[in-house]
């Protein structure tokens with residue numbers, strides 16, 4: 001609980017105590033003056049705290065895997081509905097499940113110097129830690145000695161991580177074991193797998209390649225973030241029950257914008273009600289173009305979005321918004337905002353596969369520091385509402401390898417061809433084995 005909230009509660013309790021124990025005759029004051037004032041003070045503190053959070057604190061919307069996109073009918077809980085959907089899903093003929101590329105493991109803010117965190121990425125457990133030198137490292141979490149998890153109770157020593165079980169120490173930069181406290185010699189082969197990683201734009205990213213190849217491109221730096229001109233204003237987190245490719249494919253699926261994303265954000269995220277008459281007065285219009293980039297950036301693609309808002313059938317030009325969504329590899333997209341008076345900033349949309357059909361999606365917003373936080377927070381919230389409509393589709397659909405497309409859907413095929421560059425011969429595939437999902 002924040003200090004202000006605590007103060008408000010204390011003031012409230014005091015006033016309650018006074019209301020109980022006070023004898024108005026004794027005090028000579030009007031019966032409710034003292035306690036009433038204290039109540040008012042408590043309420044004001046709560047309101048002030050609410051205003052402080054609204055105006056100055058980042059917006060953090062973290063959804064649990066069963067929070068969004070499932071229909072809990074017939075007395076079932078949402079968690080049960082989510083489990084049933086996942087159990088009964090038809091997957092279709094899937095592309096490989098882990099494309100080669102950079103993926104977000106954590107936000108930089110989440111990892112202090114000398115701290116270690118256990119993160120699930122691409123079906124693996126990794127230990128992400130920050131050495132005393134300030135550098136972030138990513139190693140396989142399981143110790144090669146007897147399998148303890150380095151991130152659960154492990155200790156950062158300089159730029160190494162020490163296993164909590166027998167104290168072996170592994171170097172962050174290459175995973176080599178540098179110390180076994182009870183052995184005279186450290187064997188040459190004693191090491192744990194280290195993942196190529198980088199830290200840029202307030203993100204810690206790991207590189208995955210199924211054949212262990214080195215990174216083939218870098219994640220571009222957004223200089224305004226490095227220089228501190230754009231500051232952190234919030235993030236969202238969702239878990240999506242779908243194949244990773246379905247998420248970026250949304251950018252090339254132009255027809256769904258007019259259908260799914262046109263109802264005003266006030267009509268919410270539940271697709272059973274988004275077309276309700278009550279909210280018809282507000283609508284979003286989209287003009288979109290999706291194109292892959294040329295060499296040397298063929299791992300990038302670009303979506304140009306022109307958004308306009310119509311209220312009671314009237315277009316409001318000052319609120320027109322032009323966004324460029326630049327996708328860099330399979331796991332990171334930069335949504336760049338540039339508005340004449342609402343300022344500039346970026347939402348980084350990061351998709352990290354946790355399991356073959358479970359994606360962790362984060363939206364992290366950095367925005368011009370001299371624009372009131374409410375503006376980027378509103379953008380993030382609006383993006384979150386539109387995104388959760390897609391989540392309801394993704395969580396319940398199957399992947400169709402040979403979709404029935406019309407001419408106007410041609411960008412979808414183009415996107416699939418573009419995305420296939422992230423798979424290689426040995427990319428992990430998912431196959432069914434006696435009703436269980438396995439590799």
Ligand code: FES
Nearest residue numbers: 143145146163166
């Ligand atoms: S299990 Fe890690 S040192 Fe023994």
Ligand SMILES: [Fe+2]
Nearest residue numbers: 250256261390
């Ligand atoms: Fe969408």
